[in-house]
Amino acid sequence: MSSPLTPTSFGPFDKGVISTGNPALNLKGALRRARGMYYDGIGRFVTRLGTQVVLTLKDDAGSPANVTSVCGCGHYKDRAWAVAHSTDTDKAYLYVLTPTMDGWYDSTGALQSDATPEPVAVLWTGITVAPDVTVAEELGYLVVAHAQAADASGLYFATRQWDGAYPVTLTNLKASGVGGIVGTDDAYFLGVVGFQQHLWGWGYGSGATGAAGYRPELARYSQPNFGPLQTADSITIGSRVRSEREKIIAGAAVGKALFLASAYLITRVTGTGRSSWYKDPVDEPVGLVGPKAHVAAGDSYWYFWSQRGPARISPSGPVEPLWDQIADLVRRVVNPEKIVASREEAQDLVIFTVDTGTGIRTRCAYDVRREVWLGPDDDYGIVIRAAGEVDEVKVSTAAGVAPPSGPPTTASTDFIGQTTARANWVNGDATAETQIEYRIQGTSTWNVVTSLAPGITSYTFSGLTADTSYEWRAVHQKAGQFSAYLGPVAGSQFTTVGLVAPTNLAAEELILTQLYVSWTNSGESGVSTEIEVDDPVAAVFSLKATASPGESSKVVSISRGVGSYDVRIRHVKGGVTPSAYAGPVTAVVT
């Protein structure tokens, strides 16, 4: 009997969440709210992952104590950087960390493997409030700027620079110079970013002038390769001069564009170098609420929290509002200037951490692939000041492939025949294969004849040419790697044997003008036999006849008549050195 009940799914749960305050704006969502969740790589709606402590930063006191605030972190070359502040020492510190955040480097560059990093250098002293910092990392340089380079007490915090050399030494970034020469005054930027090999900074101050009140709408850029700052190299983001409304508060390189943002304006800078940069204020500007309220999702979009709420913009398009769907949360945000944007790339999330009354800890995640909001009321569990991404720079952890432990040695050649010879060696690595090569001496090309199984120590060449000088060499091969060669050396050079002389030579008078010569052939194939006779008058051997291969006797004509004739013979073969002579024997003609 079938049930009278009708099931209806609330789902599918693949369209994300819509705001409790604005249900009519997006009806594709199945969920009114979802916190503690994210979509994994195949679209499953799963519980979100957590957090774990990886490092606890220390100050530079004699007995290092914990710092009181961590101000930022990010990648630096193949490592990571962090900045922290201590209200105990009133200092801000720079740390250099492993990219996996499981160790740190001291000021000499020595790796320390514990989880309590100590600073490599002091950024600023006499600093009573934890700074918000921006860091430009490019071309090996690390440049750190204090977002309030001149504080309320009139203390200036110069932009600091490290050239990447150890022991770590920080210097103050120098202000504008002339003609490519570095100036003498310290520079006070409120923020910095690297873009196209140039250091860009804003809120520029120099000398005894802090950055707070001087040309707040002006972004300056350095010479190429983070070179000196020049007086005329600057861009204003709007159309006003010294306007607080156009005071730059953040910059970000996103793909081919640099975004410079004030609280009321966003300007996109494009071009390819300092002679071609073009500024383009974005239509419908919505501004940026704070220096940390933005993050680039790769080269595609710049996500930021505007005066109306979260939004995004591509390097070439208009501002795209994202605030509509979470308007309820947007209304509850306090202290928007402290919003921290970050990215969890593995989960395709851009995360805005906002303050809804309990500090910067309310987590608001946007799934950039599925373009849905998740967890508008989620919670990180602790109050954070900043966030950063670090690419883990790793080499392969696969076991290394061992090459042969040594080359073959001690070459010798024996059993040398006309067409064969045996090469011998001593294995340098009995677990490696041995590749054998040979060539005729004086030629340039080696012929690889075989690759022998491990442990074999000899190889017999065949098919050689008689009476020819050869040389061979051997090399061990293991897992695709080769040892050094053995040879050619004296022991690997040899000459094949020539033709073997016939034997049992006999000669006798047949008639007065003829001799009968007989012999035993060497047995080599294709060899003829040359018969030479010593003329008793001329007293020199001259060729009298050539017996065809296989013949073992020959009648030889003579012309001198009575006398003693010496007879000798040898085997000959085309292209091969003749054998030694057999004989002479003497035949007496009477």
Add this chain to the structure above:
Amino acid sequence: MSSTPYLCEAEGARILKAGVGISQVGTEYQVQLETWDDVPAGPVGDVLFRSIDVVGKMTNGYSIGITPYIDGVAQVEQLFSGFGTGEFQAQAFFAVRGTRCAAKVRTLTRAGELEFHDISNAHVIVRSTP
């Protein structure tokens, strides 16, 4: 490979790795899902709602609470838990007449990962409206 996100503690010395593990430093965090209303018999229809059904998958047990909402009014939350690995089903039975039905599902504790595959309601339509 993707980059790893890190969080900087505002009032302390810690750097936290984010997007890792099934626990969180600091305040415990749990899942809370709230569905939109289902209106099976029209905006003023009359329906007898009988259950909220949750199906999913667990890697190390589950412990959830299901709260039915009928016409916006929360019913008694019913708690479910199970052990092991694999698919799970939880059915929160009730019998309330109304027009609209929604559900809130939350985790009470987390010992492993949970996937939520579907949340549905079972009902009998008493009177539909055009």
